[in-house]
Amino acid sequence: MNVTTEKLERFMHVLMYVFGLLLITEWLRPVDRLTDTGNIIIFILFLLYSLLLHYFRIHWSIRFILISAYIMISLQFLHSKEALYQLSWLKGFLADFKGNLGFIYDGNWELITNPFRTFLFFVLLWLVTYLIHYWVMVRQSIFFFFMLTVIFISVLDTFTPYAGDSAMIRIIIIGFLMLGLLSLLRLTIQERIKFPMASINKWILMLTGMILVSVLVGFAAPKLSPQWPDPVPYITSYSDKAVKEDGDSKRKSVGYDEDDSDLGGSIEPDSSIVFYNNAPAGHYWKVENKNVYTGKGWVSKPETEFHTFSNGQDMATLDIYDVPELVRTEEMTAKVSMTESYSHILHPQSGYVKKIEGKNGQDFKYYQEMDKFISEQGNGERLSMKEYELVYDMPSFDIAELRKVTEPDDSMDLLMEKNTQLPEGLPNRIFELASRLTRNETNWYDKAKAIEDYFDGAEFIYSKDDIPYPESNQDYVDQFLFETQIGYCDNFSTAMVVLLRAANIPARWVKGYTEGEKSILDGESVYKVTNNNAHSWVEVYFSGIGWIPFEPTKGFNGEVEFYDSELKQEAIKNPEETPTNEEQTKKETRERQDTPDRETQSSEKTGFVNMKGFLKWTAITLSGALIFASIGYFLRRKWIPHLQILRYRKKTGAHFLTAYLILLKQLKRAGLVRPDGQTLREYAAYVDAVYATDEMSELTAGYELMIYRGDAEDGEWKHFQKGWESLMRKTSS
Numbered sequence: 001m002n003v004t005t006e007k008l009e010r011f012m013h014v015l016m017y018v019f020g021l022l023l024i025t026e027w028l029r030p031v032d033r034l035t036d037t038g039n040i041i042i043f044i045l046f047l048l049y050s051l052l053l054h055y056f057r058i059h060w061s062i063r064f065i066l067i068s069a070y071i072m073i074s075l076q077f078l079h080s081k082e083a084l085y086q087l088s089w090l091k092g093f094l095a096d097f098k099g100n101l102g103f104i105y106d107g108n109w110e111l112i113t114n115p116f117r118t119f120l121f122f123v124l125l126w127l128v129t130y131l132i133h134y135w136v137m138v139r140q141s142i143f144f145f146f147m148l149t150v151i152f153i154s155v156l157d158t159f160t161p162y163a164g165d166s167a168m169i170r171i172i173i174i175g176f177l178m179l180g181l182l183s184l185l186r187l188t189i190q191e192r193i194k195f196p197m198a199s200i201n202k203w204i205l206m207l208t209g210m211i212l213v214s215v216l217v218g219f220a221a222p223k224l225s226p227q228w229p230d231p232v233p234y235i236t237s238y239s240d241k242a243v244k245e246d247g248d249s250k251r252k253s254v255g256y257d258e259d260d261s262d263l264g265g266s267i268e269p270d271s272s273i274v275f276y277n278n279a280p281a282g283h284y285w286k287v288e289n290k291n292v293y294t295g296k297g298w299v300s301k302p303e304t305e306f307h308t309f310s311n312g313q314d315m316a317t318l319d320i321y322d323v324p325e326l327v328r329t330e331e332m333t334a335k336v337s338m339t340e341s342y343s344h345i346l347h348p349q350s351g352y353v354k355k356i357e358g359k360n361g362q363d364f365k366y367y368q369e370m371d372k373f374i375s376e377q378g379n380g381e382r383l384s385m386k387e388y389e390l391v392y393d394m395p396s397f398d399i400a401e402l403r404k405v406t407e408p409d410d411s412m413d414l415l416m417e418k419n420t421q422l423p424e425g426l427p428n429r430i431f432e433l434a435s436r437l438t439r440n441e442t443n444w445y446d447k448a449k450a451i452e453d454y455f456d457g458a459e460f461i462y463s464k465d466d467i468p469y470p471e472s473n474q475d476y477v478d479q480f481l482f483e484t485q486i487g488y489c490d491n492f493s494t495a496m497v498v499l500l501r502a503a504n505i506p507a508r509w510v511k512g513y514t515e516g517e518k519s520i521l522d523g524e525s526v527y528k529v530t531n532n533n534a535h536s537w538v539e540v541y542f543s544g545i546g547w548i549p550f551e552p553t554k555g556f557n558g559e560v561e562f563y564d565s566e567l568k569q570e571a572i573k574n575p576e577e578t579p580t581n582e583e584q585t586k587k588e589t590r591e592r593q594d595t596p597d598r599e600t601q602s603s604e605k606t607g608f609v610n611m612k613g614f615l616k617w618t619a620i621t622l623s624g625a626l627i628f629a630s631i632g633y634f635l636r637r638k639w640i641p642h643l644q645i646l647r648y649r650k651k652t653g654a655h656f657l658t659a660y661l662i663l664l665k666q667l668k669r670a671g672l673v674r675p676d677g678q679t680l681r682e683y684a685a686y687v688d689a690v691y692a693t694d695e696m697s698e699l700t701a702g703y704e705l706m707i708y709r710g711d712a713e714d715g716e717w718k719h720f721q722k723g724w725e726s727l728m729r730k731t732s733s
Helices: 005-034 040-055 060-079 088-106 114-139 143-159 165-191 197-220 231-245 410-419 428-438 444-454 476-484 489-502 577-594 598-605 611-634 636-647 653-669 680-691 695-709 714-732
Strands: 273-277 285-290 307-310 328-338 352-358 363-367 372-376 387-398 507-513 517-521 524-530 534-542 546-550 561-563
Touching (some): 005 040, 005 143, 040 114, 060 114, 165 197, 352 372, 428 444, 428 476, 444 489, 444 534, 444 546, 476 489, 489 507, 611 636, 653 714
Antiparallel strands (some): 273 524, 307 363, 507 534, 534 546
């Protein structure tokens, strides 16, 4: 039975109005959650009422009267305490209407009353319903309104607290259904094709199936990490700057600041870009170091001695520093492109700068005590450089040589005085903790590592939120070590320097940036460094070697290269693994070649069966198996964790390394992709921030320890098993 164009058009219009109502409802949901607007059901009923009047083609004059009556009754219900039959409320509303028109004319928008705001909202919804009617009945195209809805929800999701994930899914499903049905309607009207009812049902069924499959694929497919920076911090950074210029803001955001005398407090993220660099390998970038701890923060004594050199000059002629013979180096070149205006020159952590070359003929000053480079104009004024190139030697340090340093030599008297300074009145429990952490070690390197590893303990938490300032009579480090034990890089690095100095080991506080993340600039692979990469760490002086970086901040890796000349550098791998895998692969290949397929075997055994029926059921079986296999594959994030948990429930400690790699793979399936160049500690901190836990950092610390030792004990798996299972379950939720 064929369906006439008139019947199909009437049916489609009903569906379009229903779907249009659902789309408009998505506009009202945020209004309910983001404003103090109540009684949303009244506005939804108004939409339904208005669309029904359009659908039944009520004359515009009657429609105007009926719509106006609904609006007036609603206004009386929402904003008047008088009964409906008492017309005094209508008189008051008309007076209010007249007054609000005056406010609009004068531009006093803030004086508009709530009843008039409600009236304007009704008018807006009325116009929207007319547009729905126009797009469905006249243009027979809903794409423009569909895209407006997508953009509206996207903007709200980005710039407001409204979470538009579920709304976007609903919009996509509704929008695609409307687009598919309108395509069928246009095809019927324009081509004058009469479809049988069965064909229409098939069209709708296929359309529904395609949308459902698309949604399932969208859910199950791996997700890219955000490719663009979050625009909110970029925009708010400018508003924050404007507020700070007025002197009315005490908000503190992450980024470089010369004043470190008052550390503490929470900091807000800022993803605005500071610079790009094309270094051959990712490493920290240093701005300066400070060596005077006040109990509240860090200051630098005014430094009058400096070295001056010109653009492109070989610094080997300045006698600034000599590369120790005990240190291996590799020459590197990096171009730095600044987006922020700073006069300091960023240089590699622990690297030996050989040459700085900019586009202009500027001069440079090097303050050796601060390890800081400054660019200047010819008249001595500081100059903000936009682009320059560095040539430097990147070192790697021999742990065996570092372990030979157990005390200062005769040439270090002045250095020890400056870099073991501590404020008077420093609490004794800091000295006691330093002694307890280092008492079993005999050399400075192992003592420094013992203090560094102390901050990997579960009691310390990395966070930028809800960080208190110390009280007026309280030491900044003492508060962090023994009371809060929560903070960010300034807390961790300052605490380590103070503990080192309490153990009479020369150390200084360093600030700069981490390596950033890989990006593309003008077609070239570069590292993008933002204010969020601003960081502080620690340097310890070793006689005959120099200043060595250490990274105490939880979740970070200093990117410093160490080696141990006393250990044999052999590749750690299982020599039997590859041959076994190759042999197994060959064996499976032979088995597949020697085993006939199921269709051939079945046809030989059941030759008397009708071939047509056999092929039919075979196709059905294979199709069903393919569907179930596809569903299982798309939903593997849901069931694989539970299977792996059962598999590793009774494993021993030797299996922890494999279990950790399985967890990394499962996290990737869950959308937590680890960017190229990101360390395991940074990635673990990111995972912990997403799941509001510290389990990933603890597992990562254990994994790195086992990799460093080269073995795993049985008891260690039981220690980490609970956290591993917890994270696996969270990835499947």
